[in-house]
Amino acid sequence: MKKKQNAQELRERLLKIYEILNGYFGDLHWWPADHPFEMMVGAILTQNTAWTNVEKAIEALRRNRLLSPAALFHIPEDELAGIIRPSGYYHLKAQRLKSFVRFFLKEFSGSDSAMKAEPLPILRDKLFDVRGIGLETADSILLYACQKPVFVCDAYTKRILLRHGLIGEEADYLAIQALFMDHLPPDVSLFGQYHALIVKTGKVFCRKEPRCSACPLAVLRTAKRPSSRRKTTQS
DNA sequence: CACCAGGCAAGTA
DNA sequence: TACTTGCATGGT
Numbered sequence: 001m002k003k004k005q006n007a008q009e010l011r012e013r014l015l016k017i018y019e020i021l022n023g024y025f026g027d028l029h030w031w032p033a034d035h036p037f038e039m040m041v042g043a044i045l046t047q048n049t050a051w052t053n054v055e056k057a058i059e060a061l062r063r064n065r066l067l068s069p070a071a072l073f074h075i076p077e078d079e080l081a082g083i084i085r086p087s088g089y090y091h092l093k094a095q096r097l098k099s100f101v102r103f104f105l106k107e108f109s110g111s112d113s114a115m116k117a118e119p120l121p122i123l124r125d126k127l128f129d130v131r132g133i134g135l136e137t138a139d140s141i142l143l144y145a146c147q148k149p150v151f152v153c154d155a156y157t158k159r160i161l162l163r164h165g166l167i168g169e170e171a172d173y174l175a176i177q178a179l180f181m182d183h184l185p186p187d188v189s190l191f192g193q194y195h196a197l198i199v200k201t202g203k204v205f206c207r208k209e210p211r212c213s214a215c216p217l218a219v220l221r222t223a224k225r226p227s228s229r230r231k232t233t234q235s
Numbered sequence: 236c237a238c239c240a241g242g243c244a245a246g247t248a
Numbered sequence: 249t250a251c252t253t254g255c256a257t258g259g260t
Contacts, residue, residue: 047242053258054241088257092243134243154241199241 069110096132156202
């Protein structure tokens with residue numbers, strides 16, 4: 001079976017990447033937040049936005065005692081928009097937070113443990129139905145706030161996998177996610193740390209040059225060609 | 236100064 | 249279905 005062998009090789013390559021990055025960066029304790037609800041808020045605020053800006057917005061919410069479903073439900077949308085302004089797209093995100101909170105209160109009475117108790121496929125569909133929650137935001141909430149074994153992908157994930165020849169340019173979110181989920185054990189800690197490592201790598205090493213030799217993954221690019229041409233000169 | 240960040244949805248063809 | 253555009257602040 002050629003297919004099975006290929007699957008085995010993919011698994012090994014994905015684990016190798018993880019091993020290298022994990023050894024390089026160590027445990028990143030991703031997504032520090034006081035409670036799951038704060039993570040869900042952060043997941044919405046961080047859409048296409050630098051985390052440093054999101055932190056300012058979350059701090060502003062905390063100062064205003066707004067980090068609870070009830071508080072966010074009661075505050076007027078335009079007032080909320082003013083408070084989360086540093087996170088960018090603030091009108092849009094105020095609207096999205098409001099629609100998420102309405103959903104969260106209606107479906108789970110604002111209880112994150114009630115939300116966790118929901119079976120994964122159903123919860124995923126429900127989240128995806130909320131306006132302003134797309135694939136990545138839904139998966140971030142599922143993995144980090146609800147501890148569900150879902151692999152979160154993003155722009156960095158695609159960039160890195162492309163660069164290492166594991167996917168093609170045409171691969172979309174679901175295809176990339178399937179690559180990880182079909183070849184790795186469904187482990188919440190593994191998935192969480194792996195995604196964190198990918199984002200960290202992207203931020204630190206993939207900024208300017210398309211192939212940065214300082215990247216810990218650089219060894220894979222030169223060493224792993226199946227045939228011919230051994231270059232031993234990369235550092 | 237230009238460019239981009241841990242996306243998403245609505246509009247167009 | 250596939251491509252384009254609006255949304256917006258703050259850091260490099």
